[in-house]
Amino acid sequence: xxxxEIYRRMVTxxxxxxxxxxxxxxxxxxxxxxxxxxxxxxxxxxxHQMLVDRGIGNRSSALIVxxxxxxxxxxxxxxxxxxxxxxxxxxxxxxxxxxxxxxxxTAIAGGKxxxxxxxxxxxxxxxxxxxxxxxxxxVGATIEKISGFVLQIFSGFLKGLPQLVLSLLIxxxxxYFSLAEKNQIQDFLVRYSPLSQKKMxxxxxxxRRSSNTVILTNLAxxxxxxxxxxxxxxLLGTEQLFLIFFSAFLLSFMPIVGTAPLTICLAVNxxxxxxxxxxxxxxxxxIVAGVSDNLVKPLVIQAGVRTHPFLALLTVLGGxxxxxxxxxxxxxxxxxxxxxxxxxxxxxxxENS
Numbered sequence: 576x577x578x579x580e581i582y583r584r585m586v587t588x589x590x591x592x593x594x595x596x597x598x599x600x601x602x603x604x605x606x607x608x609x610x611x612x613x614x615x616x617x618x619x620x621x622x623h624q625m626l627v628d629r630g631i632g633n634r635s636s637a638l639i640v641x642x643x644x645x646x647x648x649x650x651x652x653x654x655x656x657x658x659x660x661x662x663x664x665x666x667x668x669x670x671x672x673x674x675x676x677x678x679x680x681t682a683i684a685g686g687k688x689x690x691x692x693x694x695x696x697x698x699x700x701x702x703x704x705x706x707x708x709x710x711x712x713x714v715g716a717t718i719e720k721i722s723g724f725v726l727q728i729f730s731g732f733l734k735g736l737p738q739l740v741l742s743l744l745i746x747x748x749x750x751y752f753s754l755a756e757k758n759q760i761q762d763f764l765v766r767y768s769p770l771s772q773k774k775m776x777x778x779x780x781x782x783r784r785s786s787n788t789v790i791l792t793n794l795a796x797x798x799x800x801x802x803x804x805x806x807x808x809x810l811l812g813t814e815q816l817f818l819i820f821f822s823a824f825l826l827s828f829m830p831i832v833g834t835a836p837l838t839i840c841l842a843v844n845x846x847x848x849x850x851x852x853x854x855x856x857x858x859x860x861x862i863v864a865g866v867s868d869n870l871v872k873p874l875v876i877q878a879g880v881r882t883h884p885f886l887a888l889l890t891v892l893g894g895x896x897x898x899x900x901x902x903x904x905x906x907x908x909x910x911x912x913x914x915x916x917x918x919x920x921x922x923x924x925x926e927n928s
Contacts, residue, residue: 608742610905612749617786619644623754637754645747653743655821770920777919785911789904797827800834800864807860811853813841823864829891834864886910 602609619640626636753760768775801824808816819837826834838861845854890910894902 605742605745607902607905608746609749612746613753614786614789614904614908615644615648615746616750616753617783618790619750620754620757620783623757634755637751640754641747641751644750649743649747655824658817658821774919778916781912781915781919785908785915788911789907793828793904793907797824799867800824800827803864803867804834804837804860807857807863811856829888832888834861837861838864883914886913 623636623640627633801820804823805820808819822837823834826837841857842854887907887910890906894906
């Protein structure tokens with residue numbers, strides 16, 4: 576016979592599970608913004624504490640930090656993303672930077688109206704046994720598929736702008752309440768957590784280091800590579816500077832791959848049209864951007880969380896596929912927590928401990 580005490584606990588746990596499940600179901604659409612807000616709140620907590628130590632009230636300090644975050648980081652980021660997506664969509668529709676599909680096919684097939692195909696590139700294609708017609712069809716189909724895929728993704732993003740604005744508003748409010756009521760949140764976690772206070776402090780420290788690492792490495796690396804490509808485009812007289820800047824910033828979030836696709840596209844474009852100096856200059860710009868990124872990120876990660884590059888790549892791709900833009904941050908964060916929280920929970924020593 577089941578004792579009354581066990582039965583009472585089972586009923587309590589079932590009711591608790593139903594309530595938590597219902598809350599989770601209702602909050603699921605805002606999971607990404609709330610987790611993103613938590614990441615930024617943890618990263619900005621030292622600034623909030625600095626204001627509190629200077630005699631400013633707890634809630635007033637949280638309000639100041641939230642407003643500064645909205646004006647200095649959030650608003651410029653929204654303008655950058657929206658303008659970048661519009662520029663990218665217009666580029667795909669008009670094909671103003673790279674030769675159009677028709678011009679590519681015409682030039683490769685040897686017809687009139689296209690650009691002059693480099694003799695060196697032509698010899699390579701001939702050595703591979705590709706006829707002009709086959710190569711024309713291959714290049715045209717590739718450009719159309721890539722353009723259609725990108726167009727579909729970013730068009731869907733623009734259609735979801737109203738929901739994005741709501742999510743950003745919720746994110747800012749979540750940052751404010753996370754900072755203003757951080758003491759109550761900490762007390763709640765310590766009181767109801769089954770873990771010891773020592774492990775809770777270690778987990779909080781790991782989450783703080785992971786958040787700082789994700790934000791600093793992504794933003795610092797992205798801005799460095801974007802400005803490098805933008806400066807190169809300005810010096811080389813390339814059109815669509817903002818598009819190049821925006822593309823470099825987005826691609827910089829991808830571990831291992833990085834801005835290599837952008838470098839290859841720009842370089843191949845000029846090599847194909849028999850402008851090897853410009854093509855080589857873009858290769859050099861890509862190398863400079865990659866080297867500068869590899870110099871900055873280790874300095875940031877040295878005080879943060881080390882994650883294997885392949886694991887970081889998988890988590891970024893999985894995060895983007897599952898959650899969209901927030902996955903760029905949530906993926907690396909979960910990868911960092913995966914490598915740090917396991918040893919903490921199992922009490923296995925690590926290099927950072």
